[in-house]
Amino acid sequence: MPTPFKRDVKTRALYQEPAPHIDKDNPFQSMMERFDVAAELLELDTGLYDVLRSPSRIHITSIPVVMDDGRLRVFEGYRVIHSEVLGPSKGGIRFAPDVHVDEVKALAAWMTWKCAVVGVPFGGAKGGVTCDPSTMSAGEVERLTRRYTANLIDVFGPDKDIPAPDMNTNEQVMAWLLDTYSMHARRTETAVVTGKPLLIGGSEGRREATGRGVMTTTLAAMERLGMRASQATVAVQGFGNVGSVAAKLLREQGCKVVAVSDVSGGYYNADGIDIDAAAAYAAEHDRSLAGFDGAEPLTNEELLALDVDVLAPCAKENQITAENAGDVKAKIVAEGANGPTTPEADAILNENGVLVIPDILANAGGVTVSYFEWVQDRQGYFWSADRVNRRLDRMMRGAFNRVYDAAETYDTSMRIGAYVIAIEKVAGALKMRGIYA
Ligand SMILES: NC(=O)C1=CN([C@@H]2O[C@H](COP(=O)(O)OP(=O)(O)OC[C@H]3O[C@@H](n4cnc5c(N)ncnc54)[C@H](O)[C@@H]3O)[C@@H](O)[C@H]2O)C=CC1
Ligand SMILES: O=C(O)CCC(=O)C(=O)O
Numbered sequence: 001m002p003t004p005f006k007r008d009v010k011t012r013a014l015y016q017e018p019a020p021h022i023d024k025d026n027p028f029q030s031m032m033e034r035f036d037v038a039a040e041l042l043e044l045d046t047g048l049y050d051v052l053r054s055p056s057r058i059h060i061t062s063i064p065v066v067m068d069d070g071r072l073r074v075f076e077g078y079r080v081i082h083s084e085v086l087g088p089s090k091g092g093i094r095f096a097p098d099v100h101v102d103e104v105k106a107l108a109a110w111m112t113w114k115c116a117v118v119g120v121p122f123g124g125a126k127g128g129v130t131c132d133p134s135t136m137s138a139g140e141v142e143r144l145t146r147r148y149t150a151n152l153i154d155v156f157g158p159d160k161d162i163p164a165p166d167m168n169t170n171e172q173v174m175a176w177l178l179d180t181y182s183m184h185a186r187r188t189e190t191a192v193v194t195g196k197p198l199l200i201g202g203s204e205g206r207r208e209a210t211g212r213g214v215m216t217t218t219l220a221a222m223e224r225l226g227m228r229a230s231q232a233t234v235a236v237q238g239f240g241n242v243g244s245v246a247a248k249l250l251r252e253q254g255c256k257v258v259a260v261s262d263v264s265g266g267y268y269n270a271d272g273i274d275i276d277a278a279a280a281y282a283a284e285h286d287r288s289l290a291g292f293d294g295a296e297p298l299t300n301e302e303l304l305a306l307d308v309d310v311l312a313p314c315a316k317e318n319q320i321t322a323e324n325a326g327d328v329k330a331k332i333v334a335e336g337a338n339g340p341t342t343p344e345a346d347a348i349l350n351e352n353g354v355l356v357i358p359d360i361l362a363n364a365g366g367v368t369v370s371y372f373e374w375v376q377d378r379q380g381y382f383w384s385a386d387r388v389n390r391r392l393d394r395m396m397r398g399a400f401n402r403v404y405d406a407a408e409t410y411d412t413s414m415r416i417g418a419y420v421i422a423i424e425k426v427a428g429a430l431k432m433r434g435i436y437a
Pocket of ligand 2: 090162166
């Protein structure tokens, strides 16, 4: 096996300290720690550094919703536009109880870097509403979505800012967003949102795209490490849109998926989980694996420490930390989720020779097919699933190779290699446009 990439060294010598209110487990801080290392490697001008670290706009909005019992509740919603340097801003919307502005800021910045790494002509944005959709009816979620969209109507637009699904949002939520926007615009505007149903301008392959990108980049990493898919074991944390599809597609490539998990806990079977059965079970049980009997129970912590070849964290931020990174036995960590590994954990994984395929590369399949969807909507001409998947695989493979090569050139991790590519591209565009003149 090739020598693992070297541990990253950061000095913060050139750049300002992060804002003092940001604590160390904060996702924005976590993003900035990696940004700082890459900026130093690039010897990035300190002025450009300041521009790139700062979101271009933060929208915070109160969303009044009449609940089914007649009570009026007010939710807080966000849309952070991190950058529009490479094109209109792009990024998902998340509905979750722990959504907060610094999380959305980090997710928006990750979108900027992700689009640049994979080569789609978008800037970065992200949205979120602090709410618990598991306790809300479909009608309540629809009213929340429509009011959130109406409040941000001037922000969104096919040439301005284009949302998509993320945690706890789906095609139906995107359809409500499209409809609300179109009512205000007085015309049907399909390209204002991606990840929507096929019937109203969605793309073949978008639902599976993020998991598919996780599969493609994992296979590319296996090739680099001389591993065979047919002999590889896999554990997947999170069994939603990303995790369930990644598990299914890796299984189809010959891997043995021995463990999956969701918020209800983990499920282990040394002979391999029947992923179709698990997906069918979750579909029938309100998206939950609780009670799935095709496997033995284990905790999410135990899943992360399993003796497998590939670990795919596909749930949420800060799952692999300084406390548990030393227990990770996988040779490859494929980050389906955004921000699942803390900077301290990165250092431990690098030291232990684990190849981490960073989130801004591994999960970029979603935004890549969102780009294809936007292109198709604007042309009014729709592609076959085969065409979408072939183009996606080509772009993910190309991005993987560029990041791997950058990591070798700079003698660093794939994560920092990915940041180097992204920052170089966005900073270059910024200078060329003269914004920084
Ligand atoms: N949906 C998409 O196209 C994209 C999603 N992502 C990222 O992938 C991650 C997952 O997103 P989706 O699959 O869309 O969300 P989802 O809402 O469809 O699924 C989330 C899954 O994670 C599980 N989960 C939540 N908390 C957990 C915990 N503490 N431990 C274990 N499992 C837990 C849930 O039970 C569920 O199975 C997020 O970080 C998201 O930002 C990244 C790129 C694109
Ligand atoms: O498909 C998109 O536009 C964005 C998906 C997303 O939110 C992400 O990649 O984190």
